[in-house]
Amino acid sequence: MNPTTPSWEKIRADFPILDQQVHGTPLIYFDNAATSQKPRAVIDALRHYYERDNSNVHRGMHELSARATAGYEEARVKVARFLNAGSEKEIIFTRGATESINLVAQTWGNQFVRAGDVILVTEMEHHSNLVPWQLLAERTGATLRILPINDRHELALDRLGEFLTPDVKLFAFNQISNSLGTINPVAELCAAARKVGAVTLVDAAQSGGHLSIDVQTLGCDFLALSGHKMCGPTGIGALYGKLALLETMPPWQGGGEMIETVEYEKSTWKKPPYRFEAGTPDISGAIGLGVAIDYLESIGREAIFKHDAELTRYAHEKLVAIPGLRVLGPPLGTPRGAVLSFVFGDAHAHDVVTKANEHGIALRGGHHCTQPLMRKLGLTSSARASFYFYNTKAEIDRMIEMLTPSEVSPEASPAFSLPLGEIYEMVVSDHARRPRNFGELAGDSVVHVHGDNPSCGDTLDLHVQFGPDKVENVKFTGSGCTVCMTSASLMTLKLKGKPRAEAARLMHLFHDQVSAPADSETGSGPRELGDLNVLGGVRKFPQRVKCAMLAWRAFEQALQESGHERAEVSTEEPKGA
Numbered sequence: 001m002n003p004t005t006p007s008w009e010k011i012r013a014d015f016p017i018l019d020q021q022v023h024g025t026p027l028i029y030f031d032n033a034a035t036s037q038k039p040r041a042v043i044d045a046l047r048h049y050y051e052r053d054n055s056n057v058h059r060g061m062h063e064l065s066a067r068a069t070a071g072y073e074e075a076r077v078k079v080a081r082f083l084n085a086g087s088e089k090e091i092i093f094t095r096g097a098t099e100s101i102n103l104v105a106q107t108w109g110n111q112f113v114r115a116g117d118v119i120l121v122t123e124m125e126h127h128s129n130l131v132p133w134q135l136l137a138e139r140t141g142a143t144l145r146i147l148p149i150n151d152r153h154e155l156a157l158d159r160l161g162e163f164l165t166p167d168v169k170l171f172a173f174n175q176i177s178n179s180l181g182t183i184n185p186v187a188e189l190c191a192a193a194r195k196v197g198a199v200t201l202v203d204a205a206q207s208g209g210h211l212s213i214d215v216q217t218l219g220c221d222f223l224a225l226s227g228h229k230m231c232g233p234t235g236i237g238a239l240y241g242k243l244a245l246l247e248t249m250p251p252w253q254g255g256g257e258m259i260e261t262v263e264y265e266k267s268t269w270k271k272p273p274y275r276f277e278a279g280t281p282d283i284s285g286a287i288g289l290g291v292a293i294d295y296l297e298s299i300g301r302e303a304i305f306k307h308d309a310e311l312t313r314y315a316h317e318k319l320v321a322i323p324g325l326r327v328l329g330p331p332l333g334t335p336r337g338a339v340l341s342f343v344f345g346d347a348h349a350h351d352v353v354t355k356a357n358e359h360g361i362a363l364r365g366g367h368h369c370t371q372p373l374m375r376k377l378g379l380t381s382s383a384r385a386s387f388y389f390y391n392t393k394a395e396i397d398r399m400i401e402m403l404t405p406s407e408v409s410p411e412a413s414p415a416f417s418l419p420l421g422e423i424y425e426m427v428v429s430d431h432a433r434r435p436r437n438f439g440e441l442a443g444d445s446v447v448h449v450h451g452d453n454p455s456c457g458d459t460l461d462l463h464v465q466f467g468p469d470k471v472e473n474v475k476f477t478g479s480g481c482t483v484c485m486t487s488a489s490l491m492t493l494k495l496k497g498k499p500r501a502e503a504a505r506l507m508h509l510f511h512d513q514v515s516a517p518a519d520s521e522t523g524s525g526p527r528e529l530g531d532l533n534v535l536g537g538v539r540k541f542p543q544r545v546k547c548a549m550l551a552w553r554a555f556e557q558a559l560q561e562s563g564h565e566r567a568e569v570s571t572e573e574p575k576g577a
């Protein structure tokens with residue numbers, strides 16, 4: 001641990017990317033849970049590697065190969081030290097936390113999990129620590145069991161005994177939830193698992209760069225690390241596994257580097273970790289991760305945790321003071337990771353994030369790859385601010401100012417919409433708040449289509465009543481962002497009563513209008529589209545094109561299902577969406 005208090009201002013200057021303007025204001029990067037920024041030392045290490053040392057590892061007998069191999073293997077030693085592993089043989093380089101978890105599911109899982117066994121995960125898992133276990137359960141006939149969370153958005157530890165029974169073969173859980181910020185008591189969970197003979201896997205994607213991790217004290221069997229969330233490059237991560245376990249596991253990918261001898265009929269494998277690293281690895285990524293570890297250690301991991309905690313607490317206090325805003329995760333005052341997800345009145349997360357972006361603030365909006373958790377909380381999405389040690393309280397103040405309803409518009413939740421002008425604001429906020437033709441239709445001539453945008457949580461049910469040659473009626477239900485709801489509402493008004501061919505033509509026109517290149521001059525748009533032209537502005541926001549098109553794609557499907565000619569609209573993703 002570094003005994004002196006770090007100079008956070010000086011440390012911030014190590015990150016060149018932070019020194020830029022976005023939409024005319026200094027960038028505020030609050031999307032650190034998705035990926036952290038990289039200090040100059042890491043960027044320089046990548047450049048140095050490719051300028052001076054680039055070569056393949058473990059193969060060549062020449063100077064460059066020796067240097068590349070030394071750098072790569074030194075990085076393994078650094079990861080082992082960083083996690084206090086018993087040996088560097090316990091560290092396998094992977095592409096990230098996702099691949100680390102899949103490796104365990106494929107090798108240890110296929111070898112040891114059988115029908116009748118139970119795989120225990122928790123309600124707060126990222127898809128990366130859920131889907132590999134679902135696949136394993138499907139392959140083996142094992143059962144997936146889910147440990148619930150409580151009202152404080154923490155694991156229901158009082159119910160652990162009910163779920164962690166002797167038939168549990170593996171217990172996989174995260175150390176810090178990427179959606180809730182909850183910090184889980186890893187040592188306690190591992191000890192409980194040991195008592196019933198279950199193997200443990202800790203998903204440390206969110207904790208690796210924020211907490212001190214000692215795998216021996218924690219007592220876990222496997223731990224998945226994500227390099228890019230801890231100042232390292234993207235495409236590199238690591239799996240820690242107890243050597244005794246790794247030695248019992250078969251390889252999962254075959255190829256060069258992982259073999260001892262190869263004959264035409266069969267082969268034998270190297271010992272861990274090489275057994276699990278087939279092919280040319282991400283050499284520069286591993287070296288960059290090693291430098292990131294040096295960098296984090298030079299600041300001091302406890303200092304980083306304390307500083308992150310202070311920033312998070314500061315932001316948490318201010319966020320909960322905003323009327324109508326609700327922060328997910330453990331209540332204020334409880335130690336948590338540097339993640340604050342929130343919902344804001346009935347504003348859709350994508351609208352919040354789009355507005356933040358206009359202020360140069362990078363937030364994330366959506367389900368954060370925790371769809372079942374969002375559903376459990378009765379949400380389709382949330383906005384999320386996540387911090388790292390280079391962030392400042394002044395940046396948090398700017399976010400709070402952006403989120404606080406102004407005196408001019410003293411509503412509980414400000415209208416989050418795209419800054420595309422007054423007419424846009426009027427039309428969009430009117431239709432998003434009072435969608436027209438909202439409801440259902442029934443009858444033989446009604447086609448019902450369900451559509452959703454999984455990444456942002458828009459869901460929509462479209463009901464179209466077809467006459468012999470025209471669209472008699474159109475209604476919809478669902479929930480989504482302002483763009484999605486406005487587009488659906490305006491679409492129903494536009495299509496009702498139109499001959500099919502005309503409806504298909506309008507659909508085509510609208511598609512062209514919203515998916516034209518962002519910088520194209522389309523003027524005020526085709527006259528036939530009327531108010532729908534206000535949505536033409538979404539072409540500047542590729543993620544939002546999907547929102548604008550959701551109702552129209554559903555309509556296209558309804559046209560097809562009604563047995564008539566396929567409409568002339570592309571079902572491909574709009575460019576850039």
Ligand code: C6P
Nearest residue numbers: 033034096097098126128178205226369
């Ligand atoms: N979460 C987020 O925005 P990779 O990228 O494979 O190294 O990590 C996947 C992963 C696994 N577990 C947890 C808890 C995570 O948060 C993540 C990545 C990012 O929340 C991207 S979805």
